[in-house]
Amino acid sequence: MSTGAVAVPEPRTDASTAKAESPPPTLSAWGRLPAEGRELLTEDLERSTVGAALCRGLGRSYGDSSLPARADDKVVATRLANRILHVDEQTGDFVAEAGVSLAELNRLFLPRGWFTPVTPGTKFVTLGGMVASDVHGKNHHRDGCFGAHVRRLRMRLADESVVTCSPEENEDLFYGTIGGMGLLGHVLQVEFQMRRIPSQWIRAETERVRDIDEFLEGLGRTAPAWPMTMGWIDCLSHGSSMGRGILTAGRWATAEEAPSAPPPPPRELTFPVELPNWALNPVTARLFNTAYYWRHMAHRWSGLMTPDAFFYPLDAILHWNRAYGARGFTQYQCVLPRAAGTAAVREFMFLLTKLGGASPLCVIKDCGPEGKGVLSFPLEGTSIAVDMAVSPDLQRIVDNLNAFVIEVGGRIYLTKDRFTRAEHFRAMEPRLPRFLALRDKWDPKRRLRSAQSVRIFGDAA
Amino acid sequence: MGRAIARRLAERGESVFLLGLDEADLERSAADLKERHRDKASVGYAVCDLERPEGFAAALDAADAALGELDTVVVTAAMFASQEALEADVELTRRLVTVNYANTVVFCEHVKKRLLARGGGRLVVFSSVAGDRGRKPVGIYGSSKAGLSVYLEALDHKYHAAGLSVTCVKPGFVKTGMTAGLKPPPFAGEPDQVADDVVRAMDRGKPLVYTPGIWALVMLVIRSLPRFVMRKIGF
Numbered sequence: 001m002s003t004g005a006v007a008v009p010e011p012r013t014d015a016s017t018a019k020a021e022s023p024p025p026t027l028s029a030w031g032r033l034p035a036e037g038r039e040l041l042t043e044d045l046e047r048s049t050v051g052a053a054l055c056r057g058l059g060r061s062y063g064d065s066s067l068p069a070r071a072d073d074k075v076v077a078t079r080l081a082n083r084i085l086h087v088d089e090q091t092g093d094f095v096a097e098a099g100v101s102l103a104e105l106n107r108l109f110l111p112r113g114w115f116t117p118v119t120p121g122t123k124f125v126t127l128g129g130m131v132a133s134d135v136h137g138k139n140h141h142r143d144g145c146f147g148a149h150v151r152r153l154r155m156r157l158a159d160e161s162v163v164t165c166s167p168e169e170n171e172d173l174f175y176g177t178i179g180g181m182g183l184l185g186h187v188l189q190v191e192f193q194m195r196r197i198p199s200q201w202i203r204a205e206t207e208r209v210r211d212i213d214e215f216l217e218g219l220g221r222t223a224p225a226w227p228m229t230m231g232w233i234d235c236l237s238h239g240s241s242m243g244r245g246i247l248t249a250g251r252w253a254t255a256e257e258a259p260s261a262p263p264p265p266p267r268e269l270t271f272p273v274e275l276p277n278w279a280l281n282p283v284t285a286r287l288f289n290t291a292y293y294w295r296h297m298a299h300r301w302s303g304l305m306t307p308d309a310f311f312y313p314l315d316a317i318l319h320w321n322r323a324y325g326a327r328g329f330t331q332y333q334c335v336l337p338r339a340a341g342t343a344a345v346r347e348f349m350f351l352l353t354k355l356g357g358a359s360p361l362c363v364i365k366d367c368g369p370e371g372k373g374v375l376s377f378p379l380e381g382t383s384i385a386v387d388m389a390v391s392p393d394l395q396r397i398v399d400n401l402n403a404f405v406i407e408v409g410g411r412i413y414l415t416k417d418r419f420t421r422a423e424h425f426r427a428m429e430p431r432l433p434r435f436l437a438l439r440d441k442w443d444p445k446r447r448l449r450s451a452q453s454v455r456i457f458g459d460a461a
Numbered sequence: 462m463g464r465a466i467a468r469r470l471a472e473r474g475e476s477v478f479l480l481g482l483d484e485a486d487l488e489r490s491a492a493d494l495k496e497r498h499r500d501k502a503s504v505g506y507a508v509c510d511l512e513r514p515e516g517f518a519a520a521l522d523a524a525d526a527a528l529g530e531l532d533t534v535v536v537t538a539a540m541f542a543s544q545e546a547l548e549a550d551v552e553l554t555r556r557l558v559t560v561n562y563a564n565t566v567v568f569c570e571h572v573k574k575r576l577l578a579r580g581g582g583r584l585v586v587f588s589s590v591a592g593d594r595g596r597k598p599v600g601i602y603g604s605s606k607a608g609l610s611v612y613l614e615a616l617d618h619k620y621h622a623a624g625l626s627v628t629c630v631k632p633g634f635v636k637t638g639m640t641a642g643l644k645p646p647p648f649a650g651e652p653d654q655v656a657d658d659v660v661r662a663m664d665r666g667k668p669l670v671y672t673p674g675i676w677a678l679v680m681l682v683i684r685s686l687p688r689f690v691m692r693k694i695g696f
Contacts, residue, residue, distance in 0.1 A: 025644060041641045043464065044486070048638075080638065080652065083464075083493035097489075108472075112499055 027075065029059045029066050030321055031418060032328035033390065035451050037068035037075055045081035045098060049156040049186040052076045054450050056182075057126030058101060061133065062331045063418035064451035065181045069461050073449070076186070078128050084108075085189070092194040093151070098128030098187045110307065111262060114194045115252075117149040121363075123312050128187040133415040134179030134376040136383075138228035138250070138311070141368040145378060146192075147178030148371055154189035158443035162188070176438040179373030181414055183453055184442045199258030202228075202310040204250040205302040208293070212243025212349050216342045216382070219366045222249040228310075234289040235352055235362040235386055236282070243349045245364070246296050250310055263306035270318040277325035280359060280389060288360045314361075324389050329359070331416040332401055333385035335367055335378055340408040345382050351404055352386065355397045361387040374435045377413040385416065395419055402428070414452065425456050462587065462637060463537035465656035467494055471502040478524040478531065480509035481538075503527075511538050511560045514567045521571055533583040533663070534572045536565065539606075541639050547601045554601055561605035566612050573616065573625060581624020585663045586613055590631045590671065593680045596696060617668045626666040630659050633676035648675045 026034035039056060042048035049055065053073035056066035068075045078099035086095040092114060096105075102116060103123040109115070120135040129135075134147040143149075152166040153174060163185075165174040176184045205226075209215045215231055222229045226249035233245040314320055321329070336344045352358055363385045367378040388394060398419040405412060411428045412420055426432055436457070439446065449459040463479075471477050471494040479494075481487045487506035494504045505527035509520035524531050540557045547554045569584060576582035591599040592606030613629040620627070634640060634649040650673040658672035671677035686694075 038642075041636055041638055043638045083489050084496045085489060085492050087496045108497060 024071060027056075027059075027067055028328075029061050029063065031062040031330050031390075032321055032324065032326070033064075033330075033418065035064065035067040036071035037073060039075045039077040041077045041080055043080045045076065045078055045186070045188050046156065046162065048076050048081075049188065050160055052156075052186060053448055054182060055098070055128060055186045057099060057129035058124045060122055060125050060129070062329075062416040063414070064455065065132075065414055065417075066129075067451040069449045069451055069454045069459060078126055081188075082126075089114075092196060093191065094194050095189065095191045096127055097189055098126060098131075100127050100190075101125065102127075102130070106307070109194065110197075110200055113197055113200075115197045115307070116146070117143055117193060117195045118146040119311050121312065122315055123308075124315065127190040127192070128182075131178060131187050131190055132180060132182040133413075134371065134373040135415075136367065136378050138230045138248075138365065140378055140383075141223045141229065141366055142227050144368060145179070145371045145373065145376055147175075147373045147376060149193045150178065150190060151193060152191040153177060153187055155185035155187055157185045158445065158447040172438055173442055175372050176374045176435060176442070178371070179376035180435065180438075181375070181450065181452065183448050183450070183457075184438055185448070197252045199253045199255050200262050200307065201253040201258040202250045202305045202307055203253040203257055203302075204248060204305045204310055205300065206249075206296065207247045207300050208245075208296045208298075209247050210244050211241055212346050213342070215243055215245060215247065215364065216345060218247045219364070219382070222247065223366055225249075227251050230363060230365045232292075233349070233362045233364050233384075234293055235349065235358045236286045236289050236360075238353055242353055243346070244293060245362075246293070248310075250305070253304055258304065263308070266306070266308040266312075266316060268316060268318055271320050271322045274322045275325050277327045277389075279325060280323055282356070285358075285360050292360070324359075324387075327390045329387055329389045330394070330398075330418050331361075331385055331387050332398060333377075333383065333413040333416045334401065334405045334410050335381050335383040335413075336405070336408055336410040337379055337381040340381070340410070344408045344410075345384070348384060348401075348404060348408075351401065352384075355400055357388045357391060357393060357397045359387040359389060361385075374431055374438065375414070375429070377411070377415070379411070381410065383413075385413075399424070414456070417452070417456075420456065422456050422458060462632070462635065462652055462655060463535065464490060464493075465652040466535055466537065466659055468497055469656055469660045471495070471504065472497045474498060474500075474502070476503040476528050477505075478527050479504065479506040480520050480524070481506065482508065482510055484508050511540075511564045511568065512556065514564050517568050517571050521575060525575070530579055531582070532576070532579075534576075534585070535659075535663070536568065536584075536586045539565070539587065539589075541602060543643075544598050544600055544602070557602065558605045561602070562608040562612075565609055569612070569616070573620065576625055577620065577623055581626070583626045583628070583663060583666070584616070585628040585630060585659065587630045587632065588613060590633050590676050590680050593631070594683050594686075594691070596683075596691070598696060614668070621668075626668075628659075628662050628667055629669050630662070631669070631671045631676065631680070633671070633673060633679065648673060648679065 024036050025038045027037050028034040055076045055078050057078050081097045081099035084096045119137045130146045134145045136145045154164050228250045231247040365383045367383050370379040402424040406427045446459050453459045454461045467477050491504040491506045495501050507520050507523040540560045588610040589606040591603035592610045617627040634646050635655050655672045662670035
């Protein structure tokens with residue numbers, strides 16, 4: 001049957017139709033703390049980014065990097081600017097608009113034997129966001145960040161021009177944009193290298209570990225042998241079991257190991273309601289952690305997993321951030337340099353358990369060498385990420401953790417951050433002057449800004 | 462919306478031909494559709510403007526030539542503007558009602574002739590829940606869609622037996638570039654969800670589909686409200 005469908009284009013919209021509404025609309029990111037403002041949803045990113053202060057993808061960054069500096073700043077939502085423009089199935093060269101999501105790429109291309117070279121812990125991110133955050137994943141110790149696999153970017157600059165940049169052309173703009181939180185220009189189009197995978201299954205091994213020392217030893221032991229590693233830490237347990245958890249390592253299964261059937265489509269449940277603020281408290285969090293730890297009955301387990309279960313366990317529950325209630329939450333993620341030694345990690349865990357405020361989600365991962373992105377987060381060492389509900393105590397906890405991170409020469413991940421003070425960021429980020437010089441060159445009037453750039457870089461609000 | 466529907470068709474292996482305003486944009490959309498199928502979907506395109514009915518026949522000729530006689534036509538195009546903008550600009554009102562009603566009907570008449578001549582086919586047209594009742598905030602836009610809905614219903618009654626399957630799509634509020642800047646009401650839908658509903662209705666030959674489905678219920682209530690209530694309330 002030859003079926004044809006004729007689709008006539010989207011309607012022309014009178015741009016002046018926006019109405020003033022009351023109460024003022026707000027935007028929020030994954031951490032649920034709102035900021036006044038609205039997003040402009042568009043299918044035509046190139047046209048809509050004229051005069052824009054900020055682009056945002058799926059709003060999965062935890063903090064305020066995707067939130068407007070001022071309520072009337074033009075914030076462009078990229079998620080419908082999501083066309084795949086070119087796929088070379090010989091070489092793995094992909095070109096797509098910035099709003100294409102990883103979920104969509106996986107849905108379309110996993111069955112065809114292609115996977116993103118680097119994936120964060122959620123597939124609900126856009127390519128533009130992956131560039132702006134220079135995301136890292138379980139394979140960082142081997143493959144670096146997403147930015148290391150990007151070939152070329154097409155960008156709308158603050159002066160309204162559109163340029164391309166790559167390691168050969170406008171090199172400084174290219175490396176500044178990778179991990180640059182969208183502040184040097186709006187990413188319109190991303191060209192990157194996809195990776196051939198031998199099967200659609202993951203061969204994984206998990207191991208229950210008793211404390212932080214065993215954890216660090218385990219991460220060090222598995223990293224050379226496994227392309228992907230990470231660990232879940234119970235950061236509510238004190239004393240001799242401080243830092244107990246589950247260490248996971250994995251690789252793509254070979255065609256011989258993998259079942260012939262493709263993985264079943266992921267079952268997605270929706271977290272149905274916003275829980276009250278008190279629902280997730282130290283008692284319930286500890287109960288959860290103990291159950292989660294002992295669910296892993298066997299000391300070691302090895303077998304096949306679906307990519308969704310391996311990479312995106314939390315994506316199985318849509319809107320899981322509702323568990324934190326209306327108060328919202330943040331994630332504290334830092335990386336401690338290898339040079340500071342395992343003692344620094346142990347001390348950090350001790351400080352974390354002492355300060356309190358931690359929740360069930362705490363992830364540890366060792367990182368490979370620093371990438372070329374000017375503000376890219378990872379550096380060689382140990383990364384620790386922990387969710388924390390917003391409370392009157394939170395600022396003090398973050399300040400204390402930051403003071404420790406500065407002392408040992410580590411740094412924090414802007415994509416997760418909403419509470420770091422500007423002076424703390426300056427102290428932990430020797431690369432900051434280089435980034436500010438790039439902003440002076442590409443956006444001297446600071447037309448591009450976010451709530452985060454006001455807080456951390458001191459942009460005018 | 463057209464993009465989301467075309468993707469579903471291309472992904473299941475159908476040949477697609479796009480009509481739209483901007484050639485460069487059509488080229489990008491065609492590339493996207495092509496890459497969505499393992500064997501590279503067959504996708505063509507031509508420029509067509511609902512404000513220029515004289516171009517309709519040539520555009521459909523191009524589609525017929527590329528597809529080897531099309532058998533399904535999906536019309537998602539329309540103009541949208543707020544009631545305030547329309548009341549402030551009579552010329553804009555003239556353009557909008559012409560595009561949404563007169564020219565869309567003319568386009569459908571071209572399609573109807575072609576499909577009937579080849580023994581039938583499917584015509585899917587986006588109208589709107591705004592056409593179900595005269596409402597203050599969408600009076601003019603809604604009236605253009607009311608006319609279109611009545612036309613599509615009559616088309617279904619008259620030609621169903623001859624093999625023409627007509628589907629009138631009544632989307633509620635959908636979060637797309639068209640509604641950017643408007644505050645989404647309760648039950649606002651996402652384009653992917655609406656596209657799923659539309660393709661399902663098209664495949665089953667349903668003459669009328671509200672999407673997201675909850676809008677069938679919402680409109681049932683709104684249609685049954687007495688006039689004196691409608692005059693009082695703001696929506």
